[in-house]
Amino acid sequence: MKFTDFSDTIIALSTPAGRGAIALVRLSGKDAILHTQTFFRGKNLLEQKTHTVHFGTIRNLENEILDEVVVTIFKTPNSFTKENVVEISCHGSPFIVKRIIQNFLDNSPVRYAKAGEFTQRAFLNGRFDLAQAEAVADLIAVDSAASHKVAISQLRGGFSSQIKELRQQLLDFVSLIELELDFGEEDVEFAEREKLTQLVKTIQTVIEQLLSSFELGNAIKNGVPTVIAGKPNAGKSTLLNALLNEEKAIVSEIAGTTRDFIEDEISIEGIAFRFIDTAGLRQTDDKVESIGVERARKKMTEASLILYVIDLAELFNQNTNKKEFFEEIKEVEELNINTLFVLNKADFWDKINNNSEFSWFNDWIKNSNTIFTQANNTTDKEDIEKLKYKILEVIQADNFNAGDTLVTNTRHYESLRNANLALDDVLNALEMGFTGDLLSLDLRTALEHLGSITGEVSNDEILGNIFGKFCIGK
Ligand SMILES: Nc1nc2c(ncn2[C@@H]2O[C@H](COP(=O)(O)OP(=O)(O)OP(=O)(O)O)[C@@H](O)[C@H]2O)c(=O)[nH]1
Ligand SMILES: [Mg+2]
Incomplete structure (x- = not known):
């Protein structure tokens, strides 16, 4: 699955399919409020402030009332996706939900959302990083107190900030080494090899701790x-x-x-x-x-x-x-x-x-x-x-507490392991006294693996894989 066009407005049911007291249909996109206004009778939504709630009706082009609804609007950038978002709370009948959504699809440029597209937009618009986006999925799936704790802490960025910090430290060193390369033939060494060795070892200790937390996670x-x-x-x-x-x-x-x-x-x-x-x-x-x-x-x-x-x-x-x-x-x-x-x-x-x-x-x-x-x-x-x-x-859960960073995601585990292997290569290169260009190559590989966890480095395939597993409407 490839996600490309994010300029359009998407719609999906965000509550579980089936009958309930209320169902929530969500729209996101530049023109989400505009397109809702086309079918809404009540206040003019375009003139309302962000984070406000409005009662009215949704009608089709024949002016037939589809339902009495409550509409909440969130204006960019203060919404889940950072785009304009409209949440339509209607009566929880699958028939009504279907008619409302179908009306948008047939009579406006709004299109049906892909699996995980709301969360993916949030990620692409910088609302949170990839590990946090994945925590959204985890959070929806939690079914025990401990998994709840871990997902919440990941959503709040505990794991991400640790990874970003490690990455930043390495990045600083790579910059120095690459600066040396700019000096070409001159024999300069801005990046102290001794310090780099220390740093790599420290980072490996942290990575190894994270790796060993995976079993419990x-x-x-x-x-x-x-x-x-x-x-x-x-x-x-x-x-x-x-x-x-x-x-x-x-x-x-x-x-x-x-x-x-x-x-x-x-x-x-x-x-x-x-x-x-x-x-x-x-x-x-x-x-x-x-x-x-x-x-x-x-x-x-x-x-x-x-x-x-x-x-x-x-x-x-x-x-x-x-x-x-x-x-x-x-x-x-x-x-x-x-x-x-x-x-x-x-x-x-x-x-x-x-x-x-x-x-x-x-x-x-x-x-x-x-x-x-x-x-x-x-x-x-x-x-x-x-x-x-x-x-x-x-299973080493006896001294687990809420603040602990635990790796719970197989993708993160793989990335950490690959980063660790690349750092082994860095240490080797340092020991052998390899030149800066080779060092920087191995460091870049490690950086890439660390960056893929939080999504600083990503591609369509990774994103498609992650968000494709979400439900539609998430
Ligand atoms: N004295 C004693 N008997 C026990 C104890 N635990 C189980 N038993 C008895 O051992 C017998 C076998 O128990 P089960 O739980 O059926 O054993 P199992 O391992 O499931 O047996 P299979 O299903 O045949 O493989 C029963 O008569 C139990 O009451 C114990 O701690 N002490
Ligand atoms: Mg038995």
């Missing part, structure tokens, strides 16, 4: 898919029910109870976790169960967090041997996904702890990410509360 934005896995009968479904505080999954002492996966979402400290209970992992001749086991393995590979449930009763009763146990653990660890080992049926712990045959298990616990639970204890839910905190710790 992404988790907060999209929720954390958390798979509960383990051998049959370990207590996975019991654990799911305890976390949800609801009898969601069937629990029984028969191994192989859960066959398909069962999932539900809860919020822990404002972060959404989607818990997915799966079939117990084992070899089985039962056709349906083996499909379930396959699905469980697939879910594990797609998880952001695995709660791997270990059955202490089985460990004790079956006298599970060390070799078998470590083979099982190794398989989980090889997935390379954040894993918390949940030692369930903690009511059996004393028996294991007092048995020297299990000293290897004790040693393993000390060096692993584990937590004890007694998932079937319905009177005392302390274990489950502790588990929730431990989960936050594992």
Whole structure:
């Protein structure tokens, strides 16, 4: 999708499609007020001040009343898009909305807005930068307290100002280096190489912090898919029910109870976790169960967090041997996904702890990410509360606070990573004592990547990609 002509006036429904008490039709463009006036009976809108509200009717060319409406006008540059904006609040019937919009399209030069075009105009008119425009989309999509906090802070420019500052510092250096180049053959050095090295290193530290915040940022934005896995009968479904505080999954002492996966979402400290209970992992001749086991393995590979449930009763009763146990653990660890080992049926712990045959298990616990639970204890839910905190710790959300800058957007993450790689090249060039022209090339690459985050550097393709994902009317 290519956006080119922004001189015209656009229209779209800005409230959700469907029936409601009120619907809001929005127009933006140089002549938005003029074109509205053509169909509006009430005060002359062209003579009204910005940020004023007017009651009247919208009529078609045959003077037929389409609806009684309230019109709000925002004059350039004091509007969302910085253009003249008119908001028509009409009765929330899809039929009325359609007639009003159709009337504008048929009888005036107004055209239908493209997806995200209001926000794109706001960006192109300098209302905010690209990262902030993306935060508008995030804000509309928020569904948890934490994602709300992050989107608001991004909309207010927290992330953007940090990126712009880094970029400015680099830009100053590039200017100095390029000044040297202007002096051609003369051996001058305006840009102190030592200082540049320091600066690049400092900037890389900041970038690396931002990069490492992505995992959490992404988790907060999209929720954390958390798979509960383990051998049959370990207590996975019991654990799911305890976390949800609801009898969601069937629990029984028969191994192989859960066959398909069962999932539900809860919020822990404002972060959404989607818990997915799966079939117990084992070899089985039962056709349906083996499909379930396959699905469980697939879910594990797609998880952001695995709660791997270990059955202490089985460990004790079956006298599970060390070799078998470590083979099982190794398989989980090889997935390379954040894993918390949940030692369930903690009511059996004393028996294991007092048995020297299990000293290897004790040693393993000390060096692993584990937590004890007694998932079937319905009177005392302390274990489950502790588990929730431990989960936050594992995804490093335990000390997350509202002011933190978090990268939540894949595009930003990619740009930061590319900027960081270009800065590696700068450091290399500095170390090798490369000439200014080569240095400036690598610095420019880094600048370009940083600039693409906030939109100081952008092209139609990037913009089309970003705004095309918005809904029409946003
Ligand atoms: N003693 C004890 N029993 C538990 C505990 N947690 C669960 N159980 C029991 O263990 C049995 C199996 O529990 P489930 O939750 O069905 O186990 P599962 O891992 O979902 O089993 P599958 O779906 O067959 O893979 C049930 O009889 C539970 O009541 C616990 O902490 N202590
Ligand atoms: Mg189960």
